[in-house]
Amino acid sequence: MSSTDTQHAEFSRLRIDCPHCGGHMKVRTSKSDMSLLRELYLHCTNEFDCGFRAKAHLEFVHNLAPSRCPNPEVKLLTSPWVLNQMRLDLPAANDDPYEEESTHE
């Protein structure tokens, strides 16, 4: 089995530390349906000294950029930060005194 395909590469960038020993945890399986919740099965790579395994949830909480092929069943609120950015992009809001502060991210 290759771990170089795109899906696994996405997961390998997800850095999760073991709550017991601080070691790196690997994502073993993830159930993927169209809901906003993913089930992740994690195991500590510090297998002999720790051996911790856990089931975790990954939840989508905010839109940061809308999908170009949106699923009508996906109901996600747009992040307040993004809404603020959109307001700042309006010409009328150009003199908003908070513009500088909000372009940090």
Ligand SMILES: [Zn+2]
């Ligand atoms: Zn561990």
